[in-house]
Amino acid sequence: MEKSDADAPRTAASVPVVVRDQRVAGLPATAGIDPANFQESGVLLTMSAPRVRISDIARHDGQTVSIAGWLYNIRRSGKICFPLLRDGSGIIQCVAVKANLPEELFEALKDLTQESSLIVTGKVRAEARAQGGFELDVESAEIIQRVSEADPYPITPKDHGIDFLMDHRHLWLRSKRQAAILRIRHEVIKSIRDYFDNQGFTLVDTPIFTPAACEGTTTLFEVNYFDEEKLYLTQSGQLYNEANAMALGKVYCFGPTFRAEKSKTRRHLTEFWMVEPEMAYADLEDVKALAEGLVVYCVGRVLENRKAELEVLERDVKKLESVKAPFPRMSYDDAVKVLQGKGSEITWGGDFGNTDETLLTQDSDRPILVDRYPSEIKAFYFQPDAENDKLALGVDVIAPEGYGEIIGGGQRIHDPELLLRRLKEHDLPPEAFNWYMDLRKYGTVPHGGFGMGVERFVAWMCGTEHIRECIAYPRMLYRTRP
RNA sequence: UCCUCGGUAGCUCAACGGUAGAGCAUUCGGCUGUUAACCGAAGGGUUGUAGGUUCGAAUCCUACCCGGGGAGCCA
Numbered sequence: 001m002e003k004s005d006a007d008a009p010r011t012a013a014s015v016p017v018v019v020r021d022q023r024v025a026g027l028p029a030t031a032g033i034d035p036a037n038f039q040e041s042g043v044l045l046t047m048s049a050p051r052v053r054i055s056d057i058a059r060h061d062g063q064t065v066s067i068a069g070w071l072y073n074i075r076r077s078g079k080i081c082f083p084l085l086r087d088g089s090g091i092i093q094c095v096a097v098k099a100n101l102p103e104e105l106f107e108a109l110k111d112l113t114q115e116s117s118l119i120v121t122g123k124v125r126a127e128a129r130a131q132g133g134f135e136l137d138v139e140s141a142e143i144i145q146r147v148s149e150a151d152p153y154p155i156t157p158k159d160h161g162i163d164f165l166m167d168h169r170h171l172w173l174r175s176k177r178q179a180a181i182l183r184i185r186h187e188v189i190k191s192i193r194d195y196f197d198n199q200g201f202t203l204v205d206t207p208i209f210t211p212a213a214c215e216g217t218t219t220l221f222e223v224n225y226f227d228e229e230k231l232y233l234t235q236s237g238q239l240y241n242e243a244n245a246m247a248l249g250k251v252y253c254f255g256p257t258f259r260a261e262k263s264k265t266r267r268h269l270t271e272f273w274m275v276e277p278e279m280a281y282a283d284l285e286d287v288k289a290l291a292e293g294l295v296v297y298c299v300g301r302v303l304e305n306r307k308a309e310l311e312v313l314e315r316d317v318k319k320l321e322s323v324k325a326p327f328p329r330m331s332y333d334d335a336v337k338v339l340q341g342k343g344s345e346i347t348w349g350g351d352f353g354n355t356d357e358t359l360l361t362q363d364s365d366r367p368i369l370v371d372r373y374p375s376e377i378k379a380f381y382f383q384p385d386a387e388n389d390k391l392a393l394g395v396d397v398i399a400p401e402g403y404g405e406i407i408g409g410g411q412r413i414h415d416p417e418l419l420l421r422r423l424k425e426h427d428l429p430p431e432a433f434n435w436y437m438d439l440r441k442y443g444t445v446p447h448g449g450f451g452m453g454v455e456r457f458v459a460w461m462c463g464t465e466h467i468r469e470c471i472a473y474p475r476m477l478y479r480t481r482p
Numbered sequence: 483u484c485c486u487c488g489g490u491a492g493c494u495c496a497a498c499g500g501u502a503g504a505g506c507a508u509u510c511g512g513c514u515g516u517u518a519a520c521c522g523a524a525g526g527g528u529u530g531u532a533g534g535u536u537c538g539a540a541u542c543c544u545a546c547c548c549g550g551g552g553a554g555c556c557a
Contacts, residue, residue, distance in 0.1 A: 154492065155493085219555090259557085454557085
């Protein structure tokens with residue numbers, strides 16, 4: 001039903017403003033205006049206080065400041081109301097007392113709807129009763145847009161189902177939990193980059209359009225490349241990484257990868273982000289050490305810099321604090337024996353299922369490294385074990401708490417004849433790999449690397465049930481929108 | 483692709499063969515310290531779609547559509 005509300009938005013161009021300038025309403029202007037504070041928004045605002053972010057609020061105790069944000073929720077009690085203001089960096093409870101404010105302003109605030117955009121100016125006050133320890137005593141406010149009650153913000157503070165939330169993913173990101181996950185994802189990505197950058201790796205990004213299967217078996221998304229040919233979305237940058245490692249020694253690529261697997265589980269996305277380092281003059285042990293170091297470093301950074309977010313997520317940080325080197329190591333052979341001892345039906349030569357991975361790590365407080373898998377279940381490029389050529393020098397890092405394989409990698413074949421033989425055994429057309437063979441022709445060296453799935457790692461850090469929450473806009477078997 | 487569970491108000495759910503209800507959200511009223519605030523009232527429904535069984539279907543049956551969980555495969 002339409003409401004005859006003069007303040008309701010009519011067009012996108014005419015932003016309704018209930019209270020634009022409190023000086024009109026007779027409030028005293030506060031000194032200390034710094035134009036630098038207003039450049040961020042690109043809008044000249046007639047504010048009388050420096051603009052701050054909620055994450056910085058502790059440094060402004062006792063000062064009058066402005067916070068630009070959105071109404072997260074509001075609690076009213078007659079002549080006093082408590083708007084919760086969200087600004088992307090945190091949430092702060094504001095206090096608006098009717099007796100201290102112009103009537104027009106108090107009424108506008110009291111009746112404000114969820115997710116309305118507004119800029120609040122007031123005095124920061126330490127307050128034990130408030131979450132976060134600080135409150136803002138409202139002095140003035142500018143309402144940028146009042147959300148219409150005829151079409152209210154759909155995500156209310158109560159429970160919602162996953163289907164509804166995923167349909168509103170673009171709005172769901174505004175909630176506390178989702179914002180915390182995205183900040184932890186950011187921390188993980190930054191720490192991954194710092195880890196490699198600090199050790200002399202060079203970021204060299206690999207193409208997303210690729211001409212053929214890198215690994216043969218895995219399903220690829222096909223793309224029409226003009227009318228010329230079919231290309232595929234990359235499922236790994238590894239083959240290109242090997243070329244880059246021969247050029248720069250130590251490299252990594254970091255970007256989205258695509259797998260057209262019809263997997264419908266809590267650990268699968270069709271589009272996910274992967275970091276893949278590759279090192280020249282490296283063997284399996286070097287790869288294992290690099291992987292272990294990466295995991296320890298990133299977990300440490302999350303613990304150090306994202307305490308507040310882990311708390312929002314109610315993550316048991318003790319489980320993360322125990323992630324220290326060295327990680328337990330075992331061979332595939334031993335892992336199969338351990339699993340059989342625990343009642344798994346796995347036989348030698350089979351790959352681990354998710355239940356196997358969970359069983360394997362259930363007694364460990366940190367990830368475990370499993371190496372030397374049967375060559376038959378691994379890709380064509382794995383270097384065979386010198387002591388048993390039926391085994392591939394591959395390694396997987398399996399995270400605890402049921403998060404499964406987060407890293408997979410190993411040492412690559414450097415011998416040209418062996419590589420050619422493996423291509424044929426895997427029914428791959430050697431002519432498509434001419435450039436890859438060149439790497440074995442011109443100064444071949446032992447080398448290796450791995451890939452780490454970012455969303456799986458973030459899911460583990462956050463303790464989320466499903467990895468779909470660990471990327472802003474997940475792409476899954478039956479979900480491609482928004 | 484297979485197995486399994488589900489689709490009822492904007493949202494979360496109840497009713498399980500006999501008059502479709504509750505909480506939240508929205509609207510109106512009350513409340514100066516609330517913490518997913520609370521109290522009172524109002525509006526809000528072609529029960530996923532199409533057939534079928536029945537005196538009578540949200541409820542039972544069939545097909546389809548949409549989604550959740552899992553398997554295989556993988557990071």
